[in-house]
Amino acid sequence: MVPDAEGRIQRLLSLIPYVLKNQGVTVTELCNVFGVSRAQLMSDLDLIFICGQPDYTPADLIEVEIDGDRVFIRMADYFARPMRFTAAELSGLYLACRAVVELSGPPASSALTSAMEKIAGALEGGTLSEDDISKSVDIHPPTPEHGITAELSSACAQHRVVEMEYYTYGRDDIARRRVHPLSLEFGMGHWYLRAWDERSGDMRVFRVDRIKDLSVTAEEFEPPEEEDEESPPGPYGVTASGGIEVRLRFSPALARWAKEQPIFSQTKEERGRLVCTLRTDNLTWLERELFKYGTEVDILAPPELKERMRVRTRSLLSIYQ
DSSP states (O other): OOOOHHHHHHHHHHHHHHHHHTTTEEHHHHHHHHTOOHHHHHHHHHHHTTOBSTTOOGGGBOEEEEETTEEEEESOGGGTSOOOOOHHHHHHHHHHHHHHHHHHOTTSOHHHHHHHHHHHHHHTTSSSOHHHHHHHOOOOOOOOOSHHHHHHHHHHHHTEEEEEEEEETTTTEEEEEEEEEEEEEEETTEEEEEEEETTTTEEEEEEGGGEEEEEEEEEEOOOOSSOOSSOOOOTTOBOTTOSEEEEEEEOHHHHHHHHTOTTOSEEEEETTEEEEEEEESOOHHHHHHHTTTGGGEEEEEOHHHHHHHHHHHHHHHHHHO
16 A cells, blocks of 8 residues: 555654654664554655755765664754744745735634634744734735725725626627626625626626726616525525536545535535545536646536536647647
C-alpha cells in the first residue's frame, strides 16, 4: 500500500529530530511513538538516507545507522533546532489573519482570534511589535462606493427597477434583464446582487462583475413583505430543487478541498474516495469547471454529463492533431 505522501512527510520531519534527541532509540519504540509498522519505519529510514542539503553529494546527505535494533542519525544537526517562524513570516501571517477578521466582521471565528493572540505573543520582544505591524497596513472592508455597485446600492435603497445586460456563466450567454434589486452581499471576493428577476419570475443572485451594462429606471417596485424561506439559487444555479442530480468522485488529493465547497449538498466516503452530490438545472458551467481538475475527478452521474465531457475532450484534442 502506498503511504499518504503528506502524512509521510510530516512523520519524517518529526522522526529525524526525535532520533537526534534520543540517539540509539530502538526500532520498536519508534514504531510505537509514530504508530507505524516495522516495515514502514524501515522504509522511512531508507528514504531519510537519501535526503540532505544541496548539492546532495555524499557529504551533504543525512546518515542513518541501524546497529542491531537501535537507530542513529547523523549529519542532520539543522533538524535538531526547533522549527520556528521567522519574524517576517509571523508578521505576514498576523496581517493575513487580521485582514480576515476585519473583512468578516464580528462573526470571525474564535479560533482565528485565538491564533492572532498567539502570534502576537510570539512577536513580543522582536524587532516588530503587534502595534507596529497593525499600523503598517490599512485594511478597509469592501464597501459599495463606486461604479455599478454604488448604483445598485442606491437602487436597492430607493426600490428602483434596474435594467441590465448580464453575462450568465452557466450558459455562456449575455442577455438583457429587468430586476427588482433587494440587497447587495459580499462573499468569496465578489459582490452579489440578490434580486427578483422579471424574466424568470423568481429570486436570483447575480454576480456584480458580470453585469456589462446597467440602467436604474425611475420605475419603483414594492419589495416583498416576507421572503421565501428557501434561499435563491447561487451564481451557478445550484439548488436543492434542481432537476439534475450530479455525483462526482474526487481523488484523495482533492477530497479536503471538495468537502469545503458549499455547492455540494452531500459528501460521503466510498472505497477510499470522496463522492459529492449537487443538484442543478444547468450542466454547461459544470462541464467547463470539471476540466480544471482533469483525472482528479470522475463523473458518476448523470450519463449526459459524461458524454458531453467526452465530446468536448475530443473537440479540444482535435485542435492539436
